[in-house]
Amino acid sequence: MLVPKRVKHRREFRGKMRGEAKGGKEVAFGEYGLQAVDSHWITNRQIEAARIAMTRYMKRGGKVWIKIFPHKSYTAKAIGVRMGSGKGAPEGWVAPVKRGKIMFEIAGVSEEVAREALRLASHKLPMKTKIVKREEMGGESNEG
Numbered sequence: 662m663l664v665p666k667r668v669k670h671r672r673e674f675r676g677k678m679r680g681e682a683k684g685g686k687e688v689a690f691g692e693y694g695l696q697a698v699d700s701h702w703i704t705n706r707q708i709e710a711a712r713i714a715m716t717r718y719m720k721r722g723g724k725v726w727i728k729i730f731p732h733k734s735y736t737a738k739a740i741g742v743r744m745g746s747g748k749g750a751p752e753g754w755v756a757p758v759k760r761g762k763i764m765f766e767i768a769g770v771s772e773e774v775a776r777e778a779l780r781l782a783s784h785k786l787p788m789k790t791k792i793v794k795r796e797e798m799g800g801e802s803n804e805g
Contacts, residue, residue: 663705663731664754671751673733678702682762688795690726691766693775695782698789702755703764705731711765711782718778723769729756763793 678700688694708727715725731754738749758764765782767775776792783790 662709663727665730665732668732668734671734672736672748675735676733676757678757678759680759682759685728685763686761688763688766688793689728691724691768692795693767693772693779694763694793694795695765695779695790696793697758697760697762697764698791700757700759701786701788702733702735703729703731703758703786703788705754705756707786708756710785714781714785715765715767715778718781719767719770719774723767723775726766727764728766729758729762729764731756733757758788764790 680700682697686696708729708731712725712727719725733755734751735753735755736749737752764786765779767778770778772794779792783792
């Protein structure tokens with residue numbers, strides 16, 4: 662399970678989830694990627710479930726890159742506790758994913774296998790996603 666080794670603050674503000682991702686919007690390492698269509702929090706368990714779904718379908722062939730990490734803690738009060746008396750204890754870890762972010766990448770397998778593996782992974786996530794292919798660099802080059 663993905664969790665940070667240490668953090669500066671145990672309890673964080675919730676933050677805003679509007680707008681698009683600043684970076685990580687192109688397939689960088691693999692050939693195919695799973696891109697977020699909505700903004701959402703993704704827990705470390707959901708990331709692990711998606712990873713297992715992909716690697717099982719690919720039968721240990723190819724390579725998978727996980728490009729998100731759950732560095733944000735979320736808190737919850739215990740059941741039956743009245744309102745007030747401070748913020749709750751840290752409950753788990755999430756990765757805030759904004760619209761347009763590439764979350765997973767795959768390489769080393771055929772297109773059909775990659776698309777099916779990413780489709781299976783997308784069913785484990787709480788958001789709409791789309792499968793994208795790496796854009797090869799065209800004939801233009803910017804060499805001075």
